[in-house]
Amino acid sequence: MSISSKPELLDINKPRWDQSTYIGRAKHFFTVTNPLNIFASNDELERARDVISKYKSGESLENLKITEDELWRNKYLYDSAYHPDTNEKMIVIGRMSAQVPMNMVITGCMMMFYKSTPAVIFWQWCNQSFNAVVNYTNRSGANPIAIETLAQSYVGAVGGAVVTALSLNRLARHAPPLAGRLVPLAAVAAANCVNIPLMRITELKNGIDLYNEEGKKIGASKKAAKEAISSVILSRVLMASPSMSKYFISEYFVC
Numbered sequence: 628m629s630i631s632s633k634p635e636l637l638d639i640n641k642p643r644w645d646q647s648t649y650i651g652r653a654k655h656f657f658t659v660t661n662p663l664n665i666f667a668s669n670d671e672l673e674r675a676r677d678v679i680s681k682y683k684s685g686e687s688l689e690n691l692k693i694t695e696d697e698l699w700r701n702k703y704l705y706d707s708a709y710h711p712d713t714n715e716k717m718i719v720i721g722r723m724s725a726q727v728p729m730n731m732v733i734t735g736c737m738m739m740f741y742k743s744t745p746a747v748i749f750w751q752w753c754n755q756s757f758n759a760v761v762n763y764t765n766r767s768g769a770n771p772i773a774i775e776t777l778a779q780s781y782v783g784a785v786g787g788a789v790v791t792a793l794s795l796n797r798l799a800r801h802a803p804p805l806a807g808r809l810v811p812l813a814a815v816a817a818a819n820c821v822n823i824p825l826m827r828i829t830e831l832k833n834g835i836d837l838y839n840e841e842g843k844k845i846g847a848s849k850k851a852a853k854e855a856i857s858s859v860i861l862s863r864v865l866m867a868s869p870s871m872s873k874y875f876i877s878e879y880f881v882c
Contacts, residue, residue: 639682639702664707664724672708672716675701720757721764729757747792755788755818762823766830780825788818816864823860830856
């Protein structure tokens with residue numbers, strides 16, 4: 628008598644590629660931030676959620692009538708649009724797949740239009756409004772943020788960014804002309820120190836959820852929240868530095 632064994636399910640809670648290698652991390656990063664994901668229709672997103680939900684509940688690839696590659700495509704499409712804690716569909720411009728096109732446009736405009744006060748105010752407002760949406764969309768935990776807290780955080784973040792940019796612009800007038808090219812980078816760095824903690828203040832107050840290896844919640848940690856938010860601030864500044872610094876250097880040699 629033959630005994631049929633149930634096919635082993637893939638662990639799709641982990642990245643597809645080995646994260647101990649650079650190539651594995653690069654493939655995972657580029658797949659997560661793939662800008663093409665923002666063009667996925669609601670039907671495609673719903674199908675991806677349905678496939679992942681059924682697979683996690685124990686259905687096999689054969690029952691779902693898909694291949695392993697199709698499973699992973701649905702997995703990354705699902706991850707690109709749904710919040711990992713709440714499973715709610717995220718705001719389009721707040722998704723990781725929107726980061727490249729949105730940041731390219733906003734960063735370019737901040738670096739081009741930095742001399743006029745109205746332009747500085749407008750593009751700093753655009754940048755910090757976008758950052759606020761991203762920070763809110765990708766917040767940790769399922770606990771909602773009160774509208775009053777959200778409004779106060781947004782006003783404080785945008786106000787801090789605009790004041791920082793205008794103050795640095797005024798100081799740059801008394802410095803060599805090229806110093807003005809560094810104002811957007813300095814403003815972004817300073818504003819992120821205001822924007823991110825304010826938009827994620829609930830995490831600082833209540834902590835972020837901690838889970839064990841089985842995925843069971845074991846508590847909340849304010850220390851982990853502080854470390855996580857500090858890492859986000861640093862990464863945002865470092866991500867903006869290469870393009871803005873390159874623009875400054877190119878202007879220096881042209882001059």
